[in-house]
Amino acid sequence: MSCPTGDTRVHAAPRASPTVEPMNTNPLLRERDRAAAQRPALAVDARGITKRFGQVLAVDGIDLQIAPGEIVAFLGPNGAGKSTTIDMLLGLSQPDEGAVSIFGGTPRAAIARGLVSAVLQSGGLLNDLTVRETVTLTASFFTAPSPVDEVLERAGILDIAERRVGKCSGGQQQRLRFALALLSDPGLLILDEPTTGMDVEGRRSFWQAIRADAARGRTVVFATHYLEEADLYADRIVLVRKGRIVADGTSAQIKNLASGRVVRATLADPDLGALRALAGVSSAESRGDTVIVTTTDSDTAARYLLTQTPAVDLEVTSHNLEDAFVALTGDDDTTSATTTAAGRA
Structure with missing residues (x-):
């Protein structure tokens, strides 16, 4: 077979020497290579x-x-x-x-x-078709789709299969998009x-x-x-x-990346200055009969409230995901600089 360019020198390329070992001769490295080859590709x-x-x-x-x-x-x-x-x-x-x-x-x-399939927020649906007709039509685009009733059931909309898409609620339309995404498995x-x-x-x-x-x-x-x-x-x-x-x-x-905990207690007229002076305290405020202390050393704050004040109903809580989200994605320059480093550690 000739080369399209007419340059036949490509046929004269030397063959690999039979003395070259294509695989690593170290048994441990060979085992590592075999394991890597068998490992599934990242999604x-x-x-x-x-x-x-x-x-x-x-x-x-x-x-x-x-x-x-x-x-x-x-x-x-x-x-x-x-x-x-x-x-x-x-x-x-x-x-x-x-x-x-x-x-x-x-x-x-x-x-x-x-x-790969995707479920997006909007678009891609015809209001005049029924739910079943929408899934059946989309299934026709695949060579081996999952059964229509199966994806309708898995999406939780088999009971509204004969309803027109335009009559479905926003949530039901999202479930329909989910069913469409499942067709190709x-x-x-x-x-x-x-x-x-x-x-x-x-x-x-x-x-x-x-x-x-x-x-x-x-x-x-x-x-x-x-x-x-x-x-x-x-x-x-x-x-x-x-x-x-x-x-x-x-x-x-x-959640742990949003440093600190919140200490709450029932306490009228707290000495906020004394609380703010405690080690680790970043803020202390009073809301009615409740004092709220944000600190990285909750033990010290709790000990002070229980031994130095008449506080009762003390509660120590960690930050929730919303607190962490705000702390890690907020626009404060100092916060973002430190949390970026923490997130990549």
Whole structure:
């Protein structure tokens, strides 16, 4: 067979010497190489991805690795770069720098193979079709879709299958989008504000369905403004601020990054000056008959209140996820400098 350029010298390339050992001769290293080859590809592997829109740096060198089967909450204030990052994971836009790999391939290749689905906040539904007709029509675009009734049941909308989409509530339409995303049986499911418009019971049953899917090995990445959803249902939380990841860990680990505890007690006319002078106290205030002390040394504050004052009903609480979210993603320059370092440690 001739070379298209006519240069036949390509056929004269020397063969590899038979004395060269292609595999590592060290047994331990060979075992390591075999283990690496058998290890499943990361569901998401983003390395140094950056995205600019004119002079605006929307995503600033994000590194994000997600293993198969993880449920990851991707959180941040408006304008933090969440949606831009999700667009790059879905192949809807390309990073200006860095690279994204989904199950070892490009995002577009993963989507073409049905490995990735997304549930977005709005759009993509025809009001005049019924729920079943919508799912059946979408299923026709796949070579081997999941059964229509199966995805309707898993999404919790089999009982409204004959209802027109335009007659469905916002929460029911979100469940319909979830059903559509399940048709290809994707390995990675990306959810952008998935429970918008759902009532409390609807949100709870939706997340039960998501947990059941994750138990089967599906990877889930979701963005939400409902922080309690991240606290309750995510295996891992990634916080983003100004295009950078400032914290990455379990809910408990994220909460711990917001240093300090709150000591509350019933105490009329407290000496706030004395409380503020205690070691570790960052603030002390009085609200009616309740004194509230924020401190990194709750033992000292509690000891003072119990032994030096007539305080009763003392309570010590840790920060919740909302406190940590505000502390780690707020605009205070001093706070952001320290928490970014903590989040990357």
